[in-house]
Amino acid sequence: xxxxxxxxxxxxxxxxxxxxxxxxxxxxxxxxxxxxxxxxxxxxxxxxxxxxxxxxxxxxxxxxxxxxxxxxxxxxxxxxxxxxxxxxxxxxxxxxxxxxxxxxxxxxxxxxxxxxxxxxxxxxxxxxxxxxxxxxxxxxxxxxxxxxxxxxxxxxxxxxxxxxxxxxxxxxxxxxxxxxxxxxxxxxxxxxxxxxxxxxxxxxxxxxxxxxxxxxxxxxxxxxxxxxxxxxxxxxxxxxxxxxxxxxxxxxxxxxxxxxxxxxxxxxxxxxxxxxxxxxxxxxxxxxxxxxxxxxxxxxxxxxxxxxxxxxxxxxxxxxxxxxxxxxxxxxxxxxxxxxxxxxxxxxxxxxxxxxxxxxxxxxxxxxxxxxxxxxxxxxxxxxxxxxxxxxxxxxxxxxxxxxxxxxxxxxxxxxxxxxxxxxxxxxxxxxxxxxxx
Numbered sequence: 258x259x260x261x262x263x264x265x266x267x268x269x270x271x272x273x274x275x276x277x278x279x280x281x282x283x284x285x286x287x288x289x290x291x292x293x294x295x296x297x298x299x300x301x302x303x304x305x306x307x308x309x310x311x312x313x314x315x316x317x318x319x320x321x322x323x324x325x326x327x328x329x330x331x332x333x334x335x336x337x338x339x340x341x342x343x344x345x346x347x348x349x350x351x352x353x354x355x356x357x358x359x360x361x362x363x364x365x366x367x368x369x370x371x372x373x374x375x376x377x378x379x380x381x382x383x384x385x386x387x388x389x390x391x392x393x394x395x396x397x398x399x400x401x402x403x404x405x406x407x408x409x410x411x412x413x414x415x416x417x418x419x420x421x422x423x424x425x426x427x428x429x430x431x432x433x434x435x436x437x438x439x440x441x442x443x444x445x446x447x448x449x450x451x452x453x454x455x456x457x458x459x460x461x462x463x464x465x466x467x468x469x470x471x472x473x474x475x476x477x478x479x480x481x482x483x484x485x486x487x488x489x490x491x492x493x494x495x496x497x498x499x500x501x502x503x504x505x506x507x508x509x510x511x512x513x514x515x516x517x518x519x520x521x522x523x524x525x526x527x528x529x530x531x532x533x534x535x536x537x538x539x540x541x542x543x544x545x546x547x548x549x550x551x552x553x554x555x556x557x558x559x560x561x562x563x564x565x566x567x568x569x570x571x572x573x574x575x576x577x578x579x580x581x582x583x584x585x586x587x588x589x590x591x592x593x594x595x596x597x598x599x600x601x602x603x604x605x606x607x608x609x610x611x612x613x614x615x616x617x618x619x620x621x622x623x624x625x626x627x628x629x630x631x632x633x634x635x636x637x638x639x640x641x642x643x644x645x646x647x648x649x650x651x652x653x654x655x656x657x658x659x660x661x662x663x664x665x666x667x668x669x670x671x672x673x674x675x676x677x678x679x680x681x682x683x684x685x686x687x688x689x690x691x692x693x694x695x
Contacts, residue, residue, distance in 0.1 A: 284558035286671065287631050290569065290594055293555050297576050299456040299604035300526040306452055307445055310437050312498060313455035314604040319431045324421035325447050329384035331360075333416045336375040336397055336405060337388035340413040351406040356399070360385060375405050384417055391416035424448065434606025456604030459499045462521030463490055466507045466514060466532040466542070467582060485584045485657060486531035493591050496688055497599045515545045518577070522549070526602055527575055529595075532582035542579040546570050552577075560630045560671065564590040576602075583655040589633045592666060592685065614686045616665070618647035624676045626669040635663035636684060647684055663687070 285293070302316035331337065338354060346352035358368035359377040366385035370376055375392070376385050384391070393416065396409035423444070424430050430448065431441055437453070445453060465484045473483045484506060491501035502525050507514050514530075521528035530542050546552050549572045556569035563586035568579030576598060580587040618638055626632045636647040647667060652659035665686040669676055676682060 283554060283556055284560055284565075285556045286560050287593065290556055290559055291597060293569065294576070294594060294598045294601065297571070297598060297601045298574065300459040300602045301457045302454055302604075303457050304452050305455050307442055307450065310453050310455060311439065311442060313437050313453075313458075315431055315433050315435050315437065316454045316456045316604060317433050318429050319445065319450065319453065321424040321426055321428050321430050321448055322450070323448065324426050325423040325444070326418055326420060328420055330418045331378045331380055331382050331384060331391045331416060332418055333391055333393045334379050335377075335391045335393045335395075335416065336407070337370060337378045337382075337385055338375045338390055338392050338407070338411065339370060339372065339388060340390040340411050340415065342373055343390075343392060343407050343410045346407050346410045348408045351398075351408040352410075354405045354407060356403050356405050358385075375407070389413045389417070432606075434604060436605060457526075459527060459599060459602035460502050460525040461490075461494045461499050461599075462502045462504055462525035462528045463487060463494075464504050464507050464514070464517050464521065464528065464530045466509065466530055468509050470506055470532065472506065486580070486582070486587055489584055489588055489657075490529060490531065490580075490591065493588070493595070494599065497596055498603050499599050509541060511541050511545060514541050515548060518545055518549070522572060522575060522577075525575075527578065527598070529578045529580060531580045531587050542568055546572075546577055546579070549577075559590070559594075561589070561593070562627070562630050562632050564593075564633070565630070567594075569594075584657045585635075585652070585655065585660055588660055589666065592687070593633065614688075616645060616684045616686055617681055618645040618684050619643060620667075620676055620678055620680050620682055621646050621648050622678050624649055624667075624669065626673055626675045628672045628674065631671050632669040633666045634669060635659050636665060636667050637662055638664040638684060638686075647682055 299316070305313060336356070337360065342354060343352045354373055354375040357370070357374045357376060360366045360379070360382040362379055362382055366376065366383055368376055368385055370385050370387035376388065378391060390411040390413055392407050392409070392411050396407060398406045398408070400406060430444060435441070465487050469481050470484050471477055471481050475483070477483055487503055491503060494501040504517050504521055507517050518528055518530070543554070543557065546554070546568070552570055552572050554570045556567065558565055559567050563583065564581055566581050567590050570577045578595065580590055616638065624634055635650040637650055639646055639648065650659050650663045665684040667676070667682045667684055
């Protein structure tokens, strides 16, 4: 059977408090999911003070309102001269010039350089009228208060920064979609731009579902576990420039979950529900999402391991995500798919952002894999004589210890039986939360 999203891979049945509802899996390959996520756009724009703009993404091109620098400046300490007055000068036959004044820092020159004259100047000083070069102090020697010997010739504009050499008035300084770095803020400060237009940080509504989930302040009873995903997903959002909004724990009940999802849509730019995405009689996520006005189901199942039972849909411009309850599965899905989603919502151009790095390493053992899916294997990295080595960390998807021990993920592509010891692999490294890499 074929639907609007392509071949329908399988049929399932969902039981909710509203009754029996039939649905189709829309199982997608990872590349298809990433392509679907690229259809989401930025969350809106705002203006921020320059000192609060580091890491934010520009929502429009920034044009230089003036030349930078606005005047010709010296790049060295020395004497402002006419270059042709030094032609032919050398140690054996220096040029003899008359010192006619000095340029004071922060002031316009009060003197003009004429033929055979020189003016003392410091680094950053304004080039006086008539001068077109600066002779470095190392090649100048005063014979008395006015007589100066220059032992090296200079060419026109040598040791001089011209007006607009950094940025000319009307030129694009930074482009829309660019994340602002420290040097970018410096250029904007030099141009007098104290406020910049940026895309808003996306707000992510987080909902933890399951009758077995309790707050971390509680001691779990029989069959209960603490809410881990609230903290891992919240930290993941902050690490990638988003603002998490935790809506609380939700029991496995249709109406409370629907209320929370609607609250999330009203208050945030995207809603993430952890737990309740696997097929079963208590799977309410899809049933709730299907009741939202204009809801469109994009993905119900991804051909990956771990993380296959993932739901992705949209309500208007806002993405909704149902994540597996197991923390390792949820975090693999977050690293592979939700990081690019947050970049899109943050306005990064072409959906790329600063939060991820890929390293090349050599496997130190064989890894088996089932065909028909992409396996994301957790690995730890260490340095050896042969370079960076990837050591697989094996464990079930419900174990967070496998993530704690790992430095990144290695993808075993679909229809591949595995990877071999000694094979070079690309490792998607986890960020350490401090702007660097683990």
